[in-house]
Amino acid sequence: MLKEIVVGIDIGGTNVVAGFVTIEGKILQTIHHPVKQFETPELLANTFSEEIIFVCKKNNWVLKGIGIGAPNGNYFNGTIEFAPNLPWRGIIPLAQLFATKCNTTAILTNDANAAAIGEMIFGAAKGMKDFLMITLGTGLGSGIVANGELIYGHDGFAGEVGHTIAVKNGRACGCGRKGCLETYASATGIAKTVVQWLNEGQESVLKNIPAEKINSYKIYEAALQQDKLALKAFRFTAEILGESLANAVAYTSPQAIILFGGLANAGEFLVQQIQFFMEENLLQIYKGKVKIMLSQLPESDAAILGAASLIWKKFKN
């Protein structure tokens, strides 16, 4: 019998990954490309579509549809709109491009929303009806689940916690405003913090690395060596994120906040401190009720499984 599969595509600020996912949530194979490889979204859709069709044919798989998670993804329109962390401007009808190229159903949503669905079905949020997904990658993405449903909002764009203002008149953000949470609390944000402090002459094992090569992983390694500046950077990041999450709790009062993505891998330096600073700033009625957790899915699987489940859910309903 021919095997039915769904392709889940995760479009991040750095990489694009497509996974071939069974109805049981098993990822059989993946395709990776750096996002900067594609000058236009049409080129991305062309390359991936050709490879998807090739892989399906080779394995005798029947393609049931394509689910896409992307920054600033609009669920209702299937578009990516004004994404500050992607190389393409304006409104991009990516679901339509894939649907046409692959002659199949394509559904698109915010990458963090896709991660939230993946986590709800296969990961740390199994059985939860109210939780917040925070992805700490190139930017800070968020997916909000309340009453057991993902919140898309009136226009399909709900859940941009990374673009709430964390520091008034703070750092310039890719979105054109200042002080957005993601300019501090993301893999890119913590690197900006460290570079700024090094430029101010603060001591660190990181000071011999060129500024453009400092990233969250190098800061994590320095923190493992007890580098004071690196440890202070995690504390500073956790403080800003904890304060913002205390505000976030006042909106939807979630059972848990699940962290995911590049920066979340530095779990040991982050989770406890974020929990501490969030608790410090929580309104009395919320204290001690909201658990900060790490994703229970291997990195990038949550987004792929979430994107794929957009399609599988459609067939199950």
Added chain:
Amino acid sequence: MLKEIVVGIDIGGTNVVAGFVTIEGKILQTIHHPVKQFETPELLANTFSEEIIFVCKKNNWVLKGIGIGAPNGNYFNGTIEFAPNLPWRGIIPLAQLFATKCNTTAILTNDANAAAIGEMIFGAAKGMKDFLMITLGTGLGSGIVANGELIYGHDGFAGEVGHTIAVKNGRACGCGRKGCLETYASATGIAKTVVQWLNEGQESVLKNIPAEKINSYKIYEAALQQDKLALKAFRFTAEILGESLANAVAYTSPQAIILFGGLANAGEFLVQQIQFFMEENLLQIYKGKVKIMLSQLPESDAAILGAASLIWKKFKN
């Protein structure tokens, strides 16, 4: 035939109002008492229950249940918990008190949640699936509707936008923290602003009024006379609220934000300015999409109708 009615009770920071509501949403009669009249919540439940039973008997009405809207109201437990703007401390099982005294069903929720339900069924939010209700009274309350459902959160306490931090290390709040939105954007908040500016020696027609007598209505009257300080106070309040609402939009992306309560009555000085400052601070993708509106229900009716609809909805389901 005996007429069936539901009592909707609105517990505000200043007044408690009970309304006798028909299934068509008509308020047949109301009972009012200042909240400070009741040293304990038991006394409040006793007084209102006796009057409710008396009025029902006199009119041959059958009491089908009591719905209560209260600050820090917990829908799941029927309790008021640690409400900073009420005279009673701790956890108060008010739904249980009313259920016992009146021998009927009693359901309790956040007063702003009750207002949101009232607005959704009878008012400005008819037919909307995603909107935000903001009550500008003694404090700032909020009710969030997403996917057509009120968000209660994991613990029943979702929707405390008044206790998100608007100004870091700002004004002391009744909740024990600093800079909460409601210390600026509420009837009490704008009075604090004006008193502070008068103490700094700024000129105004309000300067001859004792500080404790300055309230949002007197500031509104002064603004009608083009008093510069009063106009500036509305602008300042609108700026802080607009900034915070721009953040709020990034959570649930509502179709509209509906303003209600004492301060919202100064609509002409507030709505346009709040819309302006919100737009200024919105992320690109939300610009021009979210309408600031005034409640379309007479003051206090929304809360009573919303509280009553908690019960009527139960019978309809």
